[in-house]
Amino acid sequence: MLKKLNDLQFVIGLFFTMISLILLLSVLLGNNSASELNTYTGGGFLIFGLAMMFIKGRKQ
């Protein structure tokens, strides 16, 4: 895990995954009426974050 932190692609993925979790948790725990945008954005960020973390291109 620590070794992976040297990989920028993984770091960016981890960042967006964490942001998505904050957005999705704020929807689950909050009561704001405008949560639809947070849900869609959080979902989008989660897919992007996980893809960056786990999909690797071929090493040159």
Add this chain to the structure above:
Amino acid sequence: MRLQLADYLIILVYFIFVIGVGFLIKKKIKSSNDFLTSNRSIPLWITSLAFISANLGAQEVIGMVASGAKYGIMTVHFYWVGAIFAMVFLGVFMMPFYYGSRARSVPEYLSLRFDEKTRGLNAISFAVMTVFSSGISLYALAKLMETILHWNFDISIWISAGIVMVYTFLGGLTSAVYNEVLQFFLIVLGLSPLVIISLHDAGGWSNIKALLQPEMTHAWKYMGNANDNPMGLHFMSLIFGLGFVMSFGYWCTDFLVVQRAMIARNMGDAQRTPIIAAIPKMLMPLIVVLPGLIAITLMQPALQSKGYTIPATANGELDYTMTLPSLIAHYYPTGILGVGITALIASFMSGMAGNVTAFNSVFTFDIYQSYFVKNKSDRHYLLVGKGITVIGILISIATAYIAKSFNNINDFLQLVFGFVNGPLFATFLLGMFWKRTTGHGAFWGLVAGTLAAAVTHGVTVAEGKGGWIAELYTIKSGMGQAFIVAAISWIVNFFTTIAVSLVTKPKPDEELKGLVYSLTEKPKYHQQKWYLRIIPLGLLLLAVTILLNIIFF
């Protein structure tokens, strides 16, 4: 605009990540080259995104949205005329000299090609410009946070500058570049939902076209006469002033962006960096110009029920610089509001870190090592580079406070930057493609071009600015004045350099190998796959750019 816990958490996570990147890179920093030039070890996808991100500072994000609201779709000229062609030219023709000469900076290339005095002139003017730009960026960030979030001005300045200092001090250029890539994704993905929902609210592109004046939605159609379009520009001054002089002057010679290509792993990647970067650059108007157009559409009588307005200044005029923050405040609820604010903070930090890392390289290699302390150990220059990073940030903070006290200093500095940058491309063009160009020619051409820029500004007036020598000629817009100043300074530099070169002694051919087009072995591309070849890729991009100009004609 009031932030809640979720918003603050997102900002906090961002700060932790950017500082964390600095700590991760720190252990890889062993030499001055690691710290100041990344030891030419950065993969292509990172150099390409950093190349575009170094230019994705506050001016780009806030300024272009403001320009989109004020001038309409003509703002795309800064991309489809004022960027792509120059980026392709840099990749195809100029990178082989920058990268192949093994210069560590643009001023060092000038020293190899011409002489020390030309390098010194360029290095000093560049160092001063970058550090002041960084300060102005910092001032703008603190001012924005004070206005929209009611944060304390001093705290905003010291926290933002402190964070940039920590990660650039720890990891140098690599850390700045890695964070620029993170900031790129944050800015693009953080602002994309805003574009989608506000465009939907405005009724889509067809409704924007129906509700706005036609000159706001046509990029070229109304440029035949300067009085017919919101920028007040004739298409010829746009093409020569922006499309040639300013654009090529910035993208092909400004070390801040060129540095991102110079740290690539090999020549092919260095050449591909600006070309790959041109792809997102081409699409950037969707994120930074379209919101401005949407904002002005939402203010039309037919859409008044949407309840959006661009805030007004104390004089009652629209405060266009507040267009993006006001759109964020209008559309983003808690949670994604934190993402939007973090994207704004990221854009300022990206601009500041880019300036600081370019400043420390130029100061250490081109000023300190060249003129003050030569032949010291590598560790000595590493420590100097780190020390200069701190000093650069402290000067930026001082500049931010000066800008706070004297509003006009921003205009003044932008003006001086224009005087220095305007003529620069003529020096490089002649230096790289005409072997007869001499060091004396380059130096006096630069001096004459800069003076010509100042004099042109002094005898022209636009929007109450300029005319400090004599008000001989009135120009409709400040932007038009900037293009004319740049064009004249370029022409004066070009002909002065030729004239002085013809009467002074050139360097022998042996010393110019790898520095001048006619004396350099051309890179071979035929062994690569077609989509990796520089020229087909560049031509494809130019074709798409021309197509976009036709579609939005």
